[in-house]
Amino acid sequence: MNSSPVRPAAVLWDLDGTLIDSEPYWIAAEKELASRFGVEWTDQDGLQLVGNPLTVSARVLQEHGVDMSVKDIIEYLLRRVTDDVRAHTPWQQDARELLDLVVSAGIPCALVTMSYSSLAKAAITRIPDAFAAVVTGDEVTHGKPHPESFLLAAERLGVPISDCVAIEDSPSGVAAAHASGAHTIAVRRLTPLTDARPGLSRVRSLHGIGLDELAEIAGGRMIDQLGSDN
Structure with a gap:
């Protein structure tokens, strides 16, 4: 046996x-941030960042024209997504x-x-x-x-x-x-x-x-x- x-x-x-299922939260936060700098950010752009360290994602957003420091980008995204997850996980x-x-x-x-x-x-x-x-x-x-x-x-x-x-x-x-x-x-x-x-x-x-x-x-x-x- x-x-x-x-x-x-x-x-x-x-x-x-x-x-x-938090990726839509991240993409929405990225779009919101990008729009502040007149940067086009698509769902496909967001999907390219899935699974990356936040420092990498922040640098990609910088390269697209988000004029903020890596630290500030990370803090903004984290705050937005954390608020969303607290409201509904x-x-x-x-x-x-x-x-x-x-x-x-x-x-x-x-x-x-x-x-x-x-x-x-x-x-x-x-x-x-x-x-x-x-x-x-x-x-x-x-x-x-x-x-x-x-x-x-x-x-x-x-x-x-x-x-x-x-x-x-x-x-x-x-x-x-x-x-x-x-x-x-x-x-x-x-x-x-x-x-x-x-x-x-x-x-x-x-x-x-x-x-x-x-x-x-x-x-x-x-x-x-x-x-x-x-």
Whole structure:
């Protein structure tokens, strides 16, 4: 008789796009800021920034003509998006259901986001006991796609990164999680996903992903629902 797969030591969650549908908030804030300087900013421009460190996004806005410092751009965007999230936290239902399942099973979770601590706190205020560790963009030297944030999350949880499952939606986030050595699930949201690669699962939704599937992925199984259509 085959033994049951061993559950992951921890699950590492991205925030924007993966756990909450906040990307429209970010794009709206970028448009609002750009309009102050007579700069055209489209949805496609905003989508190009998904998953980036905020310093990178701020520099792109500067290059388009937003005449503010990187620090001031970041503070403006964070304030606007944090206010929106406080007013209404737009949970991705498939992710929230899986998060609740994982927490109920006693599997430690970490939040790993390039958003800063103010936004992370606003997002998780209604589930304060869900995350045993939180890593934010203002705590790391190297943002995604560098693996530092995921490695730090595993360190804070006290578990090997190779025994973790990470869930991401953006190409830069997926690259960071995969490079860290975590078993990575890329979920399709607003932006196309990275191409298939060894050790990377790609799904259209987290619906249908439960504890058994997480255990199998932690054990080395790959799930690819996208094929050549990313």
